[in-house]
Amino acid sequence: xxxxxxxxxxxxxxxxxxxxxxxxxxxxxxxxxxxxxxxxxxxxxxxxxxxxxxxxxxxxxxxxxxxxxxxxxxxxxxxxxxxxxxxxxxxxxxxxxxxxxxxxxxxxxxxxxxxxxxxxxxxxxxxxxxxxxxxxxxxxxxxxxxxxxxxxxxxxxxxxxxxxxxxxxxxxxxxxxxxxxxxxxxxxxxxxxxxxxxxxxxxxxxxxxxxxxxxxx
Amino acid sequence: xxxxxxxxxxxxxxxxxxxxxxxxxxxxxxxxxxxxxxxxxxxxxxxxxxxxxxxxxxxxxxxxxxxxxxxxxxxxxxxxxxxxxxxxxxxxxxxxxxxxxxxxxxxxxxxxxxxxxxxxxxxxxxxxxxxxxxxxxxxxxxxxxxxxxxxxxxxxxxxxxxxxxxxxxxxxxxxxxxxxxxxxxxxxxxxxxxxxxxxxxxxxxxxxxxxxxxxxx
Numbered sequence: 001x002x003x004x005x006x007x008x009x010x011x012x013x014x015x016x017x018x019x020x021x022x023x024x025x026x027x028x029x030x031x032x033x034x035x036x037x038x039x040x041x042x043x044x045x046x047x048x049x050x051x052x053x054x055x056x057x058x059x060x061x062x063x064x065x066x067x068x069x070x071x072x073x074x075x076x077x078x079x080x081x082x083x084x085x086x087x088x089x090x091x092x093x094x095x096x097x098x099x100x101x102x103x104x105x106x107x108x109x110x111x112x113x114x115x116x117x118x119x120x121x122x123x124x125x126x127x128x129x130x131x132x133x134x135x136x137x138x139x140x141x142x143x144x145x146x147x148x149x150x151x152x153x154x155x156x157x158x159x160x161x162x163x164x165x166x167x168x169x170x171x172x173x174x175x176x177x178x179x180x181x182x183x184x185x186x187x188x189x190x191x192x193x194x195x196x197x198x199x200x201x202x203x204x205x206x207x208x209x210x211x212x213x214x215x216x217x
Numbered sequence: 218x219x220x221x222x223x224x225x226x227x228x229x230x231x232x233x234x235x236x237x238x239x240x241x242x243x244x245x246x247x248x249x250x251x252x253x254x255x256x257x258x259x260x261x262x263x264x265x266x267x268x269x270x271x272x273x274x275x276x277x278x279x280x281x282x283x284x285x286x287x288x289x290x291x292x293x294x295x296x297x298x299x300x301x302x303x304x305x306x307x308x309x310x311x312x313x314x315x316x317x318x319x320x321x322x323x324x325x326x327x328x329x330x331x332x333x334x335x336x337x338x339x340x341x342x343x344x345x346x347x348x349x350x351x352x353x354x355x356x357x358x359x360x361x362x363x364x365x366x367x368x369x370x371x372x373x374x375x376x377x378x379x380x381x382x383x384x385x386x387x388x389x390x391x392x393x394x395x396x397x398x399x400x401x402x403x404x405x406x407x408x409x410x411x412x413x414x415x416x417x418x419x420x421x422x423x424x425x426x427x428x429x430x431x432x433x434x
Contacts (some may be wrong), residue, residue: 017426018253021419025401033223047403084422085429092421103320108377109401109418154425178428184242184326186264192431196416196424201323201330202238202308204397205301207413208371210235211395212302214409 012060017084019057022047024080025113027073038068050088086114091152093119093176094196095167096159097127097137100182104158106133147174154178161185229277234301236274239264241297242330244290254287303331308369310336310393312384313376314344314354317399321375323350336369360384362392371395377404 026043034044040051047210058064061083064076081087083166094101104110105117121140124130128139138146146152155176157164164183178194181187184202187195243260252259257268275281278300281293298304311318311334321327322334338357339345345356355363363369372393374381381400388396395411398404401419404412 014423014427017417017423018416020426021416021422022403024422025418046405048405062279066369083426086422091426099320100325103316106316107417109303110421113422115418115421133245154421154428156421163378177431178424180417180424186239188263188265194424194427194431196420196427198417198420199235199238200324200397200415201242201326201332202235203413203415204327204332204371204373205241205303205330206231206234207395207397207411208302208307209237210231210411210413211371214394214411 003177012057016057016060019047019049020035020080020084021052022049023054023057024077024084024086027080028113031073031077035073039070043071089114089116089117090154091150092116092154092156093121093143093147093152094156094158095140095143095171096120096157096183097122097124097132098158098160101156101158102132104156104182105135117156119146119150121146140167144174145172147171147176152176154180156180156182157187158182223314229274233274233277236264236266236270237297237301238300240271241265241294241301241303242275244294245330248290252290256287257424260288279322306331306333306375307371308335308367309333309371309373310338310360310364310369310427311373311375312338312357312360313374313400314339314341314349315375315377318373318375319349321373321399322352334373336363338363355385361387361391364388364393369393371397374401374404375399 011148023043026047030038040054043053064071064079078087079081094104097105097120105120108116117135120132120135120137121141121143122137127137130137153176155171157167157179159167161183163184164181165187168179168187168189172193176193177189180200181195182196184199189195227325240260243264247255247390257271261268261271269346281288295304303307309332314322314337322337327334329421334352337349338356338360340357344354347354370393372388374384374396376384378400381398381402382404385396385404385406389406389410393410396404398414401416406412
């Protein structure tokens with residue numbers, strides 16, 4: 001199946017892609033339980049997604065199912081992995097191995113889905129040269145050089161916000177194309193670099209807002 | 218995947234609320250630097266938000282600025298804190314004090330913004346009764362009782378996905394109104410409970426997708 005390119009006629013959104021990621025996860029669980037052919041009802045169950053939404057999401061990328069027959073689990077996993085670009089191991093670097101960075105380094109939620117952090121950087125003399133979860137912590141001074149040399153394209157920033165932009169500039173100039181940002185700052189990057197922000201305080205604050213709206217807290 | 222349960226006349230979105238959270242953070246930084254009256258240009262600088270958007274976001278809640286005069290920093294901070302519902306300390310419980318939970322317990326990004334986790338629960342006999350970052354880790358067996366007794370309304374779930382729904386059911390029946398969920402599972406809750414999912418693997422996968430689309434990875 002050839003991938004369609006992202007053009008104006010493709011009206012799928014970030015939400016579509018995030019749902020693909022959810023489908024993938026559920027499909028893997030179903031496969032582990034021994035499923036081989038499966039209905040869209042079963043794939044979307046417990047995901048708060050309708051089977052119609054599921055079929056629509058897949059239709060952007062070519063369909064893959066047969067009406068009345070269901071979906072081949074293994075093939076669908078492969079297709080979605082190909083669409084997302086997680087069908088191969090990628091080098092992923094993390095910058096900042098504090099509490100949060102350490103938790104991310106050993107985070108099962110990544111490794112279970114083939115998303116392994118392979119390089120780690122920090123400023124701390126007590127950390128540099130040590131291993132955490134099998135990964136050598138390198139001096140952030142060598143960041144650009146290591147990223148370039150190893151063709152790393154994806155990075156996770158878990159530094160204090162004060163240094164996150166400087167780190168970002170170095171990452172971008174070294175060839176990084178995607179940044180998962182945990183620092184509570186809006187990063188400035190060129191248009192060809194993707195940034196995804198995981199802003200936990202912001203999530204918690206908006207959660208409090210919506211909970212307050214629904215019922216007085 | 219965040220629920221928007223607002224009435225039709227309120228046309229502001231989840232994104233509006235998240236931006237309020239960003240403004241609040243920037244305003245506090247500016248206050249710390251000694252600012253007292255400030256322009257919308259300055260508040261939105263480095264946030265990738267236009268001053269027009271900022272004024273529009275505030276207009277849903279009543280405005281607060283004077284044309285040509287600017288915004289009183291202290292008053293605006295108070296108003297946004299009141300809107301978000303973070304103008305007072307709230308009891309927040311965390312369930313699951315593994316690697317991620319421990320990192321969240323000590324997360325400066327929370328404490329800096331007055332979002333203090335005040336109760337912690339785990340199943341591990343080696344953890345129960347100990348303190349981490351000053352917080353006593355309690356037996357998850359006592360979850361319902363402690364949540365009820367202390368009127369806790371907001372909870373953070375950082376358990377393995379397998380037990381997250383069971384924990385959620387207990388939380389809901391004990392009176393929790395908002396859940397920040399780090400477990401990679403879609404939680405089923407009644408409509409009056411708000412859930413915000415921080416799904417890091419999902420974020421990383423969609424980041425890889427968009428980075429791949431923009432430039433071949």
